[in-house]
Amino acid sequence: MSxxxxxxxxxxxxxxxxxxxxxxxxxxxxxxxxxxxxxxxxQQGGVHFHERKLKGLLTLRxxxxxxxxxxxxxLLGVALPMQPLTSVTTDAISVRWMSPDEWLIIVAGEQAFExxxxxxxxxxxxxxxxxISGGTTILDVSGSHVVDMLKKSTPVDLHASEFPVGKVVxxxxxxxxxxxxxxxxxxxxxxxxxxxxxxxxxxxxDASREYGLVVxx
Amino acid sequence: xxxxxxxxxxxxxxxEEFHAxxxxxxxxxxxxxxxxxxxxxxxxxxxxxxxxxxxxxxxxAAGCRKFFNITRNTQTYEIKEVYKVGEKPSxxxxxxx
Numbered sequence: 001m002s003x004x005x006x007x008x009x010x011x012x013x014x015x016x017x018x019x020x021x022x023x024x025x026x027x028x029x030x031x032x033x034x035x036x037x038x039x040x041x042x043q044q045g046g047v048h049f050h051e052r053k054l055k056g057l058l059t060l061r062x063x064x065x066x067x068x069x070x071x072x073x074x075l076l077g078v079a080l081p082m083q084p085l086t087s088v089t090t091d092a093i094s095v096r097w098m099s100p101d102e103w104l105i106i107v108a109g110e111q112a113f114e115x116x117x118x119x120x121x122x123x124x125x126x127x128x129x130x131x132i133s134g135g136t137t138i139l140d141v142s143g144s145h146v147v148d149m150l151k152k153s154t155p156v157d158l159h160a161s162e163f164p165v166g167k168v169v170x171x172x173x174x175x176x177x178x179x180x181x182x183x184x185x186x187x188x189x190x191x192x193x194x195x196x197x198x199x200x201x202x203x204x205x206d207a208s209r210e211y212g213l214v215v216x217x
Numbered sequence: 218x219x220x221x222x223x224x225x226x227x228x229x230x231x232x233e234e235f236h237a238x239x240x241x242x243x244x245x246x247x248x249x250x251x252x253x254x255x256x257x258x259x260x261x262x263x264x265x266x267x268x269x270x271x272x273x274x275x276x277x278a279a280g281c282r283k284f285f286n287i288t289r290n291t292q293t294y295e296i297k298e299v300y301k302v303g304e305k306p307s308x309x310x311x312x313x314x
Contacts, residue, residue, distance in 0.1 A: 084227045084281075099281035100225050155218075155231035169226075172233050172279045 014120055016113040017131055025109070027053030028137045028197035038217035045212025046145030049204060052138040056112025057191070058105040059098075062127035071123050075115065076105065087168040087181055096168045096181060096191075104179065104191065109133065137197050141204065142187035145211035150188065152207045154178070160185065174203040221275070222299045225283045234279040240264045241274040241286045241302075268292055270310035274302075 019025045029051050064072060064080065073079045078088045081097045088095045094106040107115060112131055119129045141149065147158050153174045157163060168181040176199065179191040192200050205213055219232040246252050246260055265271070271291050276284045288298040288308045297308040 084225065099283055102281075155233055170280050170282075171230070177279050 014113070014116045017134060018110060018113065025054050027051060028194040029053070029201055032198070032201060034215050035217045037215040041215050042212060043214060045208070045214040046143050047141060047149045047204075047208040047211050048143040048146075048214045048216055049201075049208070050140040050142075050216040051197075052140050052189075054109045055133065055138055056107045056109045056115070056131070057133045057136050057138075058107070058112060058115060059130045059132050060103045060105060060127065061101055061130075062103075062125075063101045064127075065125065068123060068125050068127065075118050075122060085167050085169055087166050089166070089181075089183065094181075094189075096179060098168075098170060098179070106138070106191075135194050136191055137194055139190040139192060139197075139200065139204070140183075140187065140216075141190065142184070143211070143214070144186060145208075146186050146188060148211060149204065149207045150180075153203065154180065156180065174200060174207075176200060219294075219296070221287070221296065223277045223280060223283075224285050224299050224301050225281045226277065230277070230280060234277060236276050236278045238274040238276050238284065241272045267310065270297065270308065272306055 034049075034051055060072075060080075062068065062072075069080060076093060076095065078090060078093060078095060080103055081088050081095060084097060084100070086097050092107065092111075096104040096106070098104050105115070112133055116129060116131060119127075123129075150158055154171055156169055156171050163169075163182055165182050165184055168179060170177065170179045173180070173190065173192070176192065176196040178200070181189045181191075183189050190200070220229040221232055221235050222229050223235075243260070243264075246256065249257065252260070269290055269292055271289055273287050273289055274284055275287050276282065284302055286300050286302060286304070286306065287296055288300075288306050289296050298306060300306060
């Protein structure tokens with residue numbers, strides 16, 4: 001038995017993690033200067049690459065009761081996708097099914113703190129909401145050869161019959177990992193770890209070489 | 218490569234996404250303090266290594282990160298059944314053999 005007693009903290013600790021003032025937020029691919037490459041690099045090719053940077057990403061873990069589901073829906077504006085491997089995407093918010101009791105919520109960077117605060121105020125019961133914005137980044141890949149590029153990187157079946165628009169899978173990607181969501185027939189979203197962002201950017205450049213890579217700012 | 222059915226993602230995925238986590242259905246002694254060293258040692262360290270049907274714990278490490286059970290033939294590598302933690306296997310080894 002430990003002699004240390006931990007006092008229960010009142011409420012939950014929520015911190016606004018957005019850099020403010022003199023501190024400028026930098027995405028994990030800041031050093032690659034994608035904006036210059038977008039301007040000077042090729043404008044035509046089979047694979048288009050865009051870093052959707054500095055988004056607000058929240059992990060919700062919960063085995064929701066009907067009551068909690070209703071509160072979550074009112075807070076997010078959309079219902080949680082309860083079916084495995086499904087997702088909900090609107091202009092303002094994306095929710096991805098990650099596991100039977102885990103969802104990934106993607107909003108604009110400045111909205112994450114607001115949502116966290118609202119969850120703390122309104123949602124009761126057993127759940128956890130963690131801001132993972134700083135640990136992840138989103139890579140959008142699209143284009144006529146995007147599936148060919150992805151086939152080199154992941155063992156998941158990407159045929160439209162097996163991987164329809166809206167499906168989301170967490171899987172191995174180029175010996176790293178990624179959460180892949182199909183946004184359109186030829187457009188995919190990759191949610192990747194911050195520490196692997198540079199490696200995956202190099203990997204995607206290499207895998208796209210034969211089709212031509214276009215970087216979008 | 219195997220295709221392994223994940224009972225949580227409800228679809229077959231590549232073996233690369235999974236990790237084996239050893240023998241399943243190992244019951245923790247209800248009163249560890251009352252165990253002899255031999256009993257506790259066997260619970261902690263000794264695992265079955267059958268030839269034939271074996272129940273194993275696997276984790277969908279790169280996917281939903283959930284644990285589940287696989288009944289597998291260790292001789293042929295054939296996967297007989299996949300079932301969630303807490304469920305009972307329907308395929309079991311024939312003890313009489």
